[in-house]
Amino acid sequence: MAAGLASLVRALGPRFGVLAESSTSQLTVVARNGDVAIGDLFLLPCRRGPDRVYIFRATEYANILNRTIEMSDVARNKLTMPDSYFSEDLVEEQLVELRGMVLGYAEYLDDQRGWSFNRPRRLPQHLTDVFRVDPDRPETGQAVRELLRTQLGDAGLILGHAALGPTLPTKFEVIVDYKGMRRPPVSKGRSKASLWTQYEWQLQTYGELRRRQADALHVVAGVLLYVNELHPTRSDIERLKREIDNGTTDVLPAPGSVADTALKDWKTRDKQLPTLPFEYRLARALRVVPISPSSIQQALKSFDDVVKDIETCRGREVHGSPVLTAWTKNSSDEDTCVLCDSRTYCPDYQANYAKKHGEMEPRLPAVRP
Secondary structure (H helix, E strand, O other), rough: OOHOOOOOHHHHOOOOOOEEEEEEEEEEEEEEEOOOOOOOOEEEEEOOOOOOEEEEEEEEEEEEEEEOOOHEEEEEEEHHHHHOOOOOOHHHHHEEEEEEEEEEEEEEEOOOOOOEEEOOOOOOOOOOEEEOOOOOOHHHHHHHHOOOOOHHHOOEEEOOOOOOOOOOOEEEEEEEEEEEOOOOOOOOEEEEEHHHHHHHHHHHHHHHHOOOOOOOOEEEEEEEEEEHHOOOOOHHHHHHHHHHOOOOOOOOOOOOHHHHHHHHOOOOOOOOOOOOOHHHHHHHHHHEEEEOHHHHHHHHHHHHHHHHHHHHHHHHHHOOOOOOHHHHOOOOOOHHHHHHOOOOHHHHHHHOOHHHOOOOOOOOOOOOO
């Protein structure tokens, strides 16, 4: 049975502030002098109409005083009369004014269907109480999950992860890049050899190329879509289980979830592949990469370093060095290693992958019968 509005409000803890002004473009909240940051999330329970909870994100804030006092006068007084600044009366006058946008609202349907999340087409009523989403309060996290249940999959929020910063321009672009492969393991130490890192650089480069076009809008992010994650093969699932065990995948199934149970119960010898929920497969298929001027410059420099390494290796081969001596070997990615033309006489391939792929002996050129 879904939690109703009253029980959700109890889970949110003490009131943080009160709604002061609202319009379809901006909300203004007045709150006690607390530690807040741009991007913080707040919940506004409302009983105007059906029970609803509005989700508000702060995009700017300012320190204010309760009474009509000029802040410059207070600053001067602090310099000349420091004790008066810290008096109990003045401390009580210190408030914070938050401004931001409504991301949407959750509306209570009934005990069975629970809450349904909607686009921000309505506004909360006057002087609505405001509650901060406190990351250190587990009850608040559970309340948010209940409110966003229709937007969440088995692995949590699928797209975004609040990764694109506190504000976005009115119009922007997101680059989508399809990859005919599974989600690669997360690189440790941002290794240049890692496909995880290299595809991130690739998106940044696409962002720069798009920026140079005359009709381009601001590119805020790129999305990598790993197509194979939507229908994983036996080898894909075997690798996923290994990556979960050694901590090299960033999209883990939630403990006790359907996906978690299916993967734990499945054995390599089983003929039938485990059935993974679509929400989990989609979460693994999508990777959001924020794009900014600084990330673009870092990616371009990293690509230049890779090109320099390639040209150096090529130069050594041109001047007579054997292939395995001239080129920097990298056997960390099996898919790349299996496709390498030098694999059958490469000691690293023989040690790591040859037995699995049935290539224990070098294959010599032959004539087709």
